[in-house]
Amino acid sequence: MEPKLVFAVLLLISVAVSAEYVRPPPRKTLDFPWSEKPSSHPQQVHISLAGDNRMRISWVTDDKSAHSTVEYGTSPGKYSAKSRGESTSYKYLFYSSGKIHHTIIGPLEPNTVYFYRCGGQGVEYQLKTPPDQFPITFAVAGDLGQTGWTESTLDHIDQCKYDVHLLPGDLSYADYMQHRWDTFGELVEPLASSRPWMVTQGNHEKESIPLLVDGFASYNSRWKMPYEESESSSNLYYSFEVAGAHIVMLGSYADYDEYSDQYHWLKADLAKVDRAKTPWLLVLLHVPWYNSNKAHQGEGDDMKAAMEPLLYDAKVDLVLAGHVHAYERSSFLNAWLFDLQKRVHNGNSDPCGPVYITIGDGGNKEGLASKYIDPQPKWSAFREASFGHGEIQIVNSTHAFWSWHRNDDDEPVRSDSIWINSLVSSGCLSEQKFGARKSLL
Template sequence: MERKIPTLVLFLWIFSGTVAADYVRPQPRKTLDFPSERKASSYPQQVHISLAGDRHMRISWVTDGKSSPSYVEYGTSPGRYDTIAQGESTSYSYILYSSGKIHHTVIGPLESNTAYFYRCGGEGPEFQLKTPPAELPVTFAVAGDLGQTGWTKSTLDHIDQCKYDVHLLPGDLSYADYIQHRWDTFGELVQPLASARPWMVTEGNHEQERIPLIKDGFQSYNARWKMPFEESGSSSNLYYSFEVAGIHIIMLGSYTGYDEYSEQYNWLKADLSKVDRGKTPWLIVLFHAPWYNSNYAHQGEGDGMMEAMEPLLYAAGVDLVFAGHVHAYERSKRVYSGKPDPCGVVHITIGDGGNREGLAHRYKDPPPEWSVFREASFGHGELKVVNSSHAFWSWHRNDDDEPLRSDQLWITSLTSSGCLTEKRHSLRKILMAP
C-alpha cells in the first residue's frame, strides 16, 4: 500500500527504473501557499461544472453563508440571463471542521458546442462555460493525481493551452488527506479551468479520508464533487457513466466493492448492456489503481479488480482505460490477460498531475512485452477522437513547451477493426449470467 505521512487530527495519528526516454527530470516543486482572503458570505467560491445527463450541466460552488440561495442564472449573451434553475445544497462536518454551504444546480437543456454565461446565487462574477459538441471530433484533457504543488500549477497551465472539451480525472484530486481546508484551496486552484469546461472525476485512495468508528470514507469528496451517478442509474457517486459525442465513458471505483456479487459490478453489466456500439463507436473506462503497471510503486494493487472486471471490459470491447495512482506515465499495447492482444484494451497510467508525494522513478527491467512507453515525469494527456475509427493520443511533459509531445499514438477503434463481431457471444454470455 502507499506510504502516507501521518496526520495529527485531534491528537490522533491517522495512517491512512528506468524510463523509456533519455530525459533528465527537474527538481520537485513546493506545495502552493494560499493567502486567506475575506469575501462576502454569499460570494460563490470553488466553482466547477460537470455533465449531468443528456444536454444538461451541473454547476457546483461553495458559499460561507448558510442562507445563500442555490439558483443559477444563465444565457447565451454576457450579462443577459433568460433562464433560472433552482438547485440543492448540502454541508458536512469533519472533526473540528465545518464546510461552507455546498451548492449543486443542474441547468439545461443546453445547445451543444455553445458558450453560456452564468452567475451563481445572484452574487459574484459572471462565469462562462462551453458545452461539448454533439458530434465528433471532440477533445479530452486527461490528468490524475493533481494535488496542490508548483507542478500542479504547471499542469493546469498546460491544460489551459489545450483546446479541450472535457477534462477526465482518474482519482486523487486535492490531496487534502484529512485536512479539510485543503479541499477549499484545491477548489479555488482549479476554478479558472473547472468553471469553464466540465470536469469528470472518479475517486482515488486520497479521497477516502476514513476514520474507523468515527467517519465513513469519501464524505468530503461526495459532498463537493457530485457526478451524474443518478442520471446513469448508479446508486453511488463512486461509479457512473456519461456520453459525449458518441463516446461512452465509464468511471469506476477502485475503492468500493467490485467483485461479481457487488453493486458496482452489477451496475456495470447493466450499463454496458445499454450501449449500442453502432451509435457509440468508442468505449472508454477510468479508475484509479492501474491494472497494467511495470513501476515498482503500487505493484499489484489493482489485481483484485482486474481479476473481477477485465473479462467483462474485454468482452464489451473497451478501447481505452485511463488510471492514476502511480506517479508516472505509462502506455501499453492493446492487451488482455497480461499479454498483447489486437482486440484488447490500451491501458494508460497518468497519475502524474503534480502531487506532493513526488514521482515514482523505479521501473521493472526489462519492461513487460505489453509496455510501450514509460517515464517518471509530471504532465498531462490529450485525447482527440477524430471520427468513429480514429483517435489521436498525446502526452506532454510539464516542462516542455505545449507543442512538444513526449509520446503520441494514433488509435483505431475496435468497432472498425472487426473485433466486436468476435466478442459479441462472450459479452452476451457474461451479461446474462446471474
Template sequence: MDQRQIVTVILLISATVAADYVRPRPRKILHFPWNQRSPSQPQQVHVSLAGQNHLRISWITVDQSSPSFVEYGTSPGQYNLISRGESTSYTYLLYRSGKIHHTVIGPLDPSTTYFYRCGGEGLEFQLRTPPAQFPVTFAVAGDLGQTGWTKSTLDHIDQCKYDIHLLPGDLSYADYIQSRWDTFGELIQPLASARPWMVTEGNHEKESILFLKDGFESYNARWKMPFEESGSNSNLYYSFEVAGVHVVMLGSYADYDKYSDQYSWLKADLSTVDRKRTPWLLASFHVPWYNSNEAHQGEGDGMMASIEPLLYAASVDVVLAGHVHAYERSSRIYNGNSDPCGAVHLTIGDGGNREGLARKYKDPQPAWSVFREASFGHGELNIVNSTHALWSWHRNDDDEPFRSDQVWITSLASSGCLADEMHESRKILMAP
C-alpha cells in the same frame, strides 16, 4: 588533439545526445493567501455533466443562507434562463464546510458558450458545452494535488483545446485537512468553471476515521457526479455519454466482486451501449491494472480479475488510470497478453502531487509496455471520428508542454472485434 582527447569528446557528445533533459527539482506545495470576500460570494465553482444536454454547476458559499440557483444565457450579463438546485454541507471533526450548492442547468445547445452567475451575485463565469458529434477532445490528468507542478500542469491543460477533463482519482490531497479541499477548489476554478470536469475517487479521497467517519464524505459532498442519471446507486461509479463516446468511471475503492452493486451496475450499463451510436467506449478508475513501475505493484489485481472480463466483453477501447506517479502506455492487452481486441491501458497519475514521481521501473520492460516515463504531465485524447483517435502525452517537466508520446488508436467497433464469431466473450454481458 590526441586519440584520448578525441575519445573524450565523442563520449561527451554521446552523453549529451542521450540525455533527453535534465530533470528539475521538486516544487513546493502552493500557499493560498487569505482573501476577504463576502460570505455569500460563490467560491470553488466547477462544472460537470449531468445527463443528456445538461450540466451541473457546483459552488460553495460561507453564508449558509445563500440561495441555490444559477442564472444563465448565451450573452454576457443577459440571463434569460434560471435553474434552482440543492445544497448540502458536512462536518469533519472541528471543521464545518460552507454551503455546497449543486444546480443542474439545461437543456443546453452543444458547442455553445454560456454565461452564468451563481446565487444571484458575484462574478460572471462562462463555459463551453461539449460537441454533439466528433471530433471531441478529453484532457486527462490524475493525482493532481496542489504543488508548483500542479499549477504547471493546469497551465498546460489550459492551452489545450479540450472539451472535457477526465481525472482518474486523487484530486486535492487534502488527506484529512479539510481546508485543503477549499484551496484545491480555488486553484482549479479557472479551468473547472469553464469545462466539465469528470472525476472518480482515489485513495487520497477516502479520509475514513475508525468509528467516526466511513470515508469519501468530503468527496461525495463536493464532487457530485451523474451517478443517478446513469442508474448507479453510488457517486463512486457512474457513466456518461458525449459526442459518440460512452465513458464508464469506476470505483477502485468500492466493492467490485461479482456479487457487488458496482459489478451488477457495470454489467447492465455496458450491455445497453449502442456502438453504432457511440462507437467509442472508455473506462477510467484510479488503480492501474497494467503497471511496470515498482510503485503500487499488484494493487489492481483483485479489481482486474473481476472487472476486466466485462470490459473485454464490451470491447472497451481505452482504459485510463492514475495512482502511479508516472506515465505508461500499453499495447492492446487482455489477461496479461497482447490481444488485438483488448484495451489500450494508459497510466497517467502524474499531475503534480506533493508525493513526487515514481521513478523506478521494472527491468526488463514487459512486452506489453510500449512507452513509460517518470515525469509530470497531462494527456490529450482527441477522438477525431468514429474510427480514429489521436492520443498524446505532454511532459511538463521542462516548464513547457513537450509532446513526448503520441499514437493513433483505431476503435474496436471498426476492427471486427464486435462480431459474435470473433468475440465470444460478449456473451458474458447477456448472461443473467
C-alpha cells in the same frame, strides 16, 4: 530504406532519448491567501455533465442562507433562464464546510458558450458546452494535488482547447486537512468553471476515521457526479455519454467482486451501450491493472481479475488510470515493429483488447515514482516518470489521437503519441465469441 523500417528506427530512438531525460526537482505545495470574497459570493465553482444536454454547476458559500440558484444565457449579463438546485454541507471533526450548492441547468445547446451567475451574487462566469458529434477533445490528468507542478499542468491543459477534463482519482491531496479541499477548489476554479470536469475517486479521497467519519465525506459532498442518471447507486462509480463516446468511471475503492453492486451495475451498463450511437468506449479508474512501475505493484490485480473479462467482452477501446505517479502506455509491437495496434488482454497481445494508459502524474506533493521493473514487460510500449498531462482527440468513429505532454521547464512538450483505431472499425464487434488467444510475440 523502407518507410516502415525508418519509422521503426525513429520510434526506438525516441524511446531511448526519453529514458535519458533529466527530470527537474520537485516543487513545494502552493500557499493560498485567505479569501476576501463576501460570504454570500460563490467560491470553488466547478461544472460537470449531468445528462440530457444539462450541466451541473457546483460552488461553495460561507453564507448558509445563500440561494442555490443559477441564472444563465448566451449573452453576457443577459440571462434568459434560471434554475434552482440543492445544497448540502458536512462536518469533519472540528471542521465545518461552507454551504455546498449543486444546481443543474439546461437543456443547453452543444458547442455553445453560456454566461452564468451563481446565487445572484458575485462575478459572472462563462462555460462552453462540449460538441454533440466528432471531433471532441478530452484532457486527462490524475493525481493533481496543489504543488507548483500542479499549477504548470493546469496551465498546459488550459492551452490544449479541450472540451471535457477526465480525472482518474486523487484530486486535492487534502489528506484529512479539510481546508485543503477549499484551496484546491480555488486553484482549479478558472478551468473547472469553464469546462466540465468528470472525476472518479482515489485513495486520497477516502479520509475515513473509524467510528468517527465515514469515507469519502468531502468528495461526495463537493464533487457530485451523474451517478443517478446512469442508474448507479453510488457517487463512486457511474457512466456518461458525450458526443460519440460512452465513458465509464469505476471505483477502485468501492466493492468490485462479482457479488458487488458495482460489478452488477457495470455489467448492466456495458450491456446497454449502443456502439452505433457511441462507437467509442472508454473506462477510467484509479488503480492501474497494468503497471510495470515498482510503486503500487499488484494493487489492481484483484479488481482486474474480477472486471477485465467484462471490459473485454464489451470491447472497451481505452482504459485510463492514475495512482502511480508516472506515465505508461501499453501497446504491443509485433516482430517487425510495424504494427502498434496489438492491444492487451489477460497479459497477452490481443487485437480486441483495450489500450491501457497510466497517467497519475498531474503534480502531486508525493513526487514521482521513478523506479521501474526490468526488463520492461512486452505489453509496455512507453514509460517515463515525469509530470504531465494527456490529450485524446476523437477525430471520428474510427480514429483517435492520443498524446502525452511532459512538463519540461514549464513548456508542454509532446513526448509520446499514438493513433488508436476504434474496435468498432476493427471487426472485433462482429465476433460472437472470443476464445483465449496466445501472445503474438
